[in-house]
Amino acid sequence: MKKTNTNHFIIIVFLTLLLGLSFSTDKGAAQEKGKEASTKKVEYIDLKISIENALNTEKENIDQLKEQLNRAQSLKKVMTTELNVYKIQLSSYGNLLLIAKTKIENLEKAWTDNRASLDSIAANLKETNQKLITVNESLQRTKEQHALNEKQLAEIKTQGAKDPQTTNLLYKLQELIKHLSTKMELLEELNGIYSERKVQLENAQQALVELSKKFEQQIDEKKKQELFERGINPLKALELKQIGKDLNRLSGKIFSMFLKDFWVNELTAIWNSENFLIVTFFIIFIIFQFLLFRLKNYCKGLEIKPFSKQFPCRLLVLQLFNRSLPLMGTVLFIYVYASIRLFYSTVPLIQITIYILLIFLFTRWGFDLLKLWNQGKRYRISDQLLPYLRSLLIIIRFFAIPYVIIVWLIGSTSIILLVLRMIFEIILLGWNVLFLRQFNNFNKISAAEKSSRLSILRNIFFVLSYTITGGGLLLELAGYGPLALY
Template structure:
């Protein structure tokens, strides 16, 4: 008790102390503090320390701003010189645009210089903008700081002399002076940075416009050079002209591969490299993951010493694994060339050209290697060697020609001679390739289509090679080169499209479900996700091949934009407006809806509803209703992407209503009847029904009609309205069991108890006769020729015909064993003869 009492005392004391503290806090917040003579004589130590810290911070900030102001003033002349250099560059290149004799190479060099200047301007803008934002942050709070300090100084000076402290007033005054100096410095810096930012934006606009004009002139010059026809001999001055061009190439090579050139090009390369660095790291990681995935496949190839059979899927993996790193380098160079707002360096263009040439020839040689593998090689060794040598020749020509373009693009004689040698070599290759048409293996056994395709390819090679040489000799060297390059791109596109499409076909066949397979086998065979991905891959491959062919033949961005513009062009039909791209989107939406509906049916039936305890008919009804919902959403989405708005949909629905009122009422009636069948479920999928005396099993309830399959394996298509309005016997509506009756007649005089016992024994001996309800025997009637008995038993609807047959066989067997005679119709005929009356003698 004492301990508890002491605890209560301590708790009460604590509560009292807490209440006093809270009361003092409230009074302190509501009443001003009492005057303290000591406080009136001297400021608190904390206030003096705070003022001193503020003075030190402001002094450091003012010194930093003064240093920055001096640096800005000193760099003003450098900035002005740089602006003058940009203006001079603009003036020089603007005058260059006025000349019509400037080559495309000079215009490209001018464009690179202008775009390099634009990159520098962007970097300077970023620095100036950052400095300006810092200055504005300081300026945003300086007015409040000045107002607070002046108000505090006024409060100190307005008090009595007794409460004044000279040190505090002096410190506050110094703080105000520092803040005013800081404000003046910030205003000066703000004006400098704002002016510089305005000048940079103005110069950026001028150089951007100039860059656009230079790019347009480069395209014009390229087009002019491309379509210009050389009227004289391309090699000016004969061998002496060639020697001069070769010496020019050597001089340019020494300058291009010097340290000075690399130092000059280094900063520009690094600026653009920073923009694609993240993409490069991502591509390297993806390439490493891909190589890890393909490592096992590559090891299997090495172990098997090639392919056991040359399939398209294996060929794609083989070619991709062999060219992974070369493809990565080419992709990085492509991203580098596309990054930034400036033209790529000639060095990068040169390296990118070499990477493309080696990548394309690598693919062709790998494809030839794949064609030679397997039990039935698709290419002869001689032809395979010929194609490999041709690829090596293409590499040699590509290296030489790209080097000449990099070092001396104006060396027309050397370029012509290189092209001519390549075209002669291509013609020789075509003739040798055509000569080998007679060496096709099993030519007599090969199909006519196979031989025709090979001969067509040979003719195409001849036409390409002869056409390029004819263009070159006619003076259209650039067009001849474009001819060869475009056909080479087309060959590579056709190669990859054919291989990938065949590989997707192999995957589709691998995941294709056998229609005759059971549910378990079908589930093990197929996967709707893979089927959807394969179908989408085939559709994407077709679209990509069209775009790739357009780009391969020089379509580029303009042709693609024109094509897309045509697809997006609106067409007016009355009050309706539609676009071709809208219908394409609608078809794609319906195709995707179809795939989603199929995948949903598969997943919902085999994953969600399996094990739910619902009957097969109930599951089918739920799945069908959800499929209708999916299709309704898909159709609305297709109408939306096709461009039909609310008004258009109202018109369409009105037309549908009129059609329903006239010609489509039967279809609509069947559709509504199908919905009734799904919701009310008088019949379900899997039910055994009898229609007009025909027994059948319900297989599918569609939108318009129901498909049933008779016991003779014939499919009947019954409109849904007939199943709703006519009489239909459903033998498995509530229960799959049904009672069957077998009638048998025995001869008069038979032991009826033995007959009854035998019939019950027959029913008990049939395994598929249900034990509950029990079978029974009915003495039906005294017939004309027999005593009629009925054996009634219960069995399952799925095999009642077979059970009836087994029962009849057993009855016949047991009746014979036990001497029970099965009666048959008998007719007793009694003949009555009439005797004629005796004759008389009189008669």
């Protein structure tokens, strides 16, 4: 009996352990399944949030692309009109080249208009290329994103889960793919518009470049031809009535220069230039002036070096360069910046500014040369001759500046310019007579020297000086005004 109870106890303990082990295994499996379900749930939530964020972003992108497409389509109509204007310009200017009696002034004006069109096309072409690159890059990224989302959609469908979370995720993903398809369609349409515009602009640019070369060639030929082509006798052309008309035009232009509207219009032409950036201009200009200041200090250091004093001519050139460095650097900066930014040929104010600065620069070199030359110990210029040489530079400065301003204001065919040239030539001839008389007084040569090389050079100098100063006036009176000016 006791043995039977013992057996029953063993069986009960064994069954209890077996049930406990079975319960422990089931519990572990349940925990693993719960953990896997929890991880899967977190992944679905993260994917859902990512898709919703991407969906919101693409909705905003589509709205922006629709606005961009509307602007591009509107601009397409404007561009078509502008291209038609270029075609008309090509036709009319092409006919102008075929007319043999076309004046240089008309050719230069047409060339300037043609350059303005080229500058405008270059700016539009640059902008179109940038937009085309941006659209193509965006289109490529969108295609990759579209392919990735379609792959994710196929993987989720393969799993066959039909719980509410998965169904909602599939709906969001399909909606995202639909928006990406819409985005690709918009980008492809934009790509087509920009590509077509690029081709049209490049064709117009090529045609205008060829036309510009023809203008430049014909202008050069006309100028060479006019140099040796006799015109109307200036004495016959000096009609008081025509002089009065030109004076009225000139006075009106000069008066307008003191009005606010004149400078507003001139500065607006620069400001509205698509390639002019005022902040960039002043920043680069300040940096450039700082570099010139450093270079000027460096050149000053070179002037006091022993080797500079051993070579007087090199020292003279270095001193001239150093003294004119700020002005020369300013002229160079304005010209290079305007040329690179493609508005030098289309803004007359920039051109006249550079011309005036160049006149000051060249005459400044003359004044500095006279001053520095006499600092040397050899070949000094007589103090009696220096005032004559300085007065020549002053005469040139006060003739050249008004001349280029008048050309800017009323053109190069005005009778006033003819009168101004003749006055300058008469003054120059008178200056030459006085200068040579003074030069002769301070450079007496003996009878023994009259047959020497010095005498020959002296006579050549006299002949050349009279030829240059008197020849211009004679050519002007003979009707060869362009050659006299040259």
